[in-house]
Amino acid sequence: MVSLICTLQHHTDDVNWCALSRNLLATCSTDKTVRIFSIFDFSELPFSPLIGHGYGVHCCCFSACGQYLASCSTDGCTIIWSMGTGERVAVFAHPGRCPVRVCTFSSDSAYLLSGGSDGTFSLWDFRSRALLRTGSVNEATVGACSFSPCGQMFVTGTSYGDVRGEVVRVRLASCGQDSQLKIWSISRLAAAGCRMQLLHTLTGQSGPVLSCAFSPDGQQLISGYVTACAFAPTTSLIATGSMDKTVNVWRVGDGLHAGGDEGEAVPGRKLQQQGPGHSRRPVSEWSEGDVSAWLQGEGLGALVRPFSDNNIDGAELLNLTKDSLTTELNIDSVGLRNKLMRKIDGLKTASAWSNDPDEFLCPITREVMSDPVIAADGYSYEREAIQSWINSKNRSSPMTNLPLQTTMLTPNRTLKMAIGRWKSSQ
Missing domain, CATH: 1.10.150.50 (Transcription Factor, Ets-1)
Known part of the structure; x- marks a missing residue:
């Protein structure tokens, strides 16, 4: 049995990822922010939101001890944040500075793995901050990566549908636009490297499966048409994030749960970003x-x-x-x-996005376009942003992750005139 505990409505754009530590919930969004909440009462921490990325934030993950949080972005960087102070501890620049779509820590936090939209991955020694290895999977976006529990192997998944292991026997779950959830067995062979064997194909969902996650003990698996889902490491909590800008927190079964002095939470409770009286006014x-x-x-x-x-x-x-x-x-x-200044910066950012019509914003930069062009995926982008995306060897759509059939860009003069009229009226 799964019951809804609360809904968090703090982000002003799509929620791309959520992560849980023993006592914190982290969420990140296309609105360029990372937000941190206590899982005991779901209040936002004083140093939240974390503001440091120049573009939308695609993924975030906690270190094993929960002391650090990593977040990665279209700006080509993975930022390490201290969960004690909210300060930036380190910044890892992905080789080539292509957009970074996903990042994850190894189980002992010794390594950090990140995947780029150009099909490359980077393996970092977290303690020394040294880049240990880079590699290229293919020209598709690396949209998923994970370490094995022992930390001796990592796996990447791309928008082409490839799942590849990189150096023992573990179970792996993968999902995709084909509405299927697949369970694999990965074995390391002494002489032949790794062997992947498909064990199960689950077809119960009627639409694309955008995210999936194992429980810490590996006995449960969640999946859905949401942009993010995650289990808490020590409690029966699940967090899901969606393109409707919200984060839902759920309780599974009769296990431990969060909220209040006794850990009790009110089902269906909605937590607003701002208090009564001013939440809907600039x-x-x-x-x-x-x-x-x-x-x-x-x-x-x-x-x-x-x-x-x-x-x-x-x-x-x-x-x-x-x-x-x-x-x-x-x-x-x-x-x-x-x-206070971090809070004010967050208000300024939220105010800017709430006042700008969403159809005038570039999906990559989330800023009002000055020279909009139409790409092969049918979406309009700021010319400089999509050209930079393509020049960094990306051959997939920033919006759908599907391959772009052509790199030709067509000026969107109608949209440009509409933006010009809107600016003149401001």
């Missing part, structure tokens, strides 16, 4: 009371008094800087100033 139109309510909701209640004394409304909030926090509001704590 930040620039917030009143002083709205700002105070937002501060309380973000765990920054200590700042309510100085903000009220200085008549800080929404417009003033967006104009604050670290210098003004120090000199005008007399906030001496460096940590408090940094937390």
Whole structure:
């Protein structure tokens, strides 16, 4: 039996991945942010959202101990974040700086593996931050990768439908656009390398299977038409992410679950990004009371008094800087100033995306297009962004992951004129 615990509605664009540690839930999105929540009450941590990627974030994963989180993006980088402070610990640049679609830690966190949209993978020594090995699978996007539990082997999956092992016997699950979920056995042979044997083909789903995941003990498997799904390592929790911008948290059976003093959560509870009264209004139109309510909701209640004394409304909030926090509001704590500025940056980003019509945004950069062109997949992109995508040896669609039949780009003059009219009206 599976029951819905809560729905998180913090992201402003597609949720691409979710990951669970012993006490945290991480989610990432095309909105360029990574958000961190406590699994005990599903409150967002003070240092969340994590802002550092230039483009959409495709994947995130915790190290075994939960001390670090890795996230990768179209910007060609995998960022390592500290889960104690929210600060960036390291940045791994994928060779060629092609978009990085997926990343994962080995079971002992000794290695980090990342896969690119040009069919390449990179294996890093996490402790020394050294690049150990790179390889090319084919010209298709690497959309999945995983280490074996022993850490002696890793597997990659591509948009061509290939599943390949890289150096013992383990079970592997794969899914795809063919609506099938397949279970494989992988054995390492002394002389002949690896052998993959298809054990089962599950055909119970009526549409494409976009994600799948084993439970920590390997006894359960989830799959679905959602962009992300994950089991918690020590509790009976599942998190799923979707293109509707939400993250759902589910409880399986009668196991341990999160929320409240006794671990009890309210089924169907929905957690909003902002408190009542201002969640549907632009930040620039917030009143002083709205700002105070937002501060309380973000765990920054200590700042309510100085903000009220200085008549800080929404417009003033967006104009604050670290210098003004120090000199005008007399906030001496460096940590408090940094937390507040991260929250304000998140508001600015969310405000920008919420005001821009989605059809005017490039799917790659998530910014309003100035020179839109139509690619072979039928989608419109900013010319420079899609040309850079293609020039980095990508032969698959950024939207569908299917091969592009041609690299020819056609100017979308109708869309360009519509964007021009919209800009003139702003």
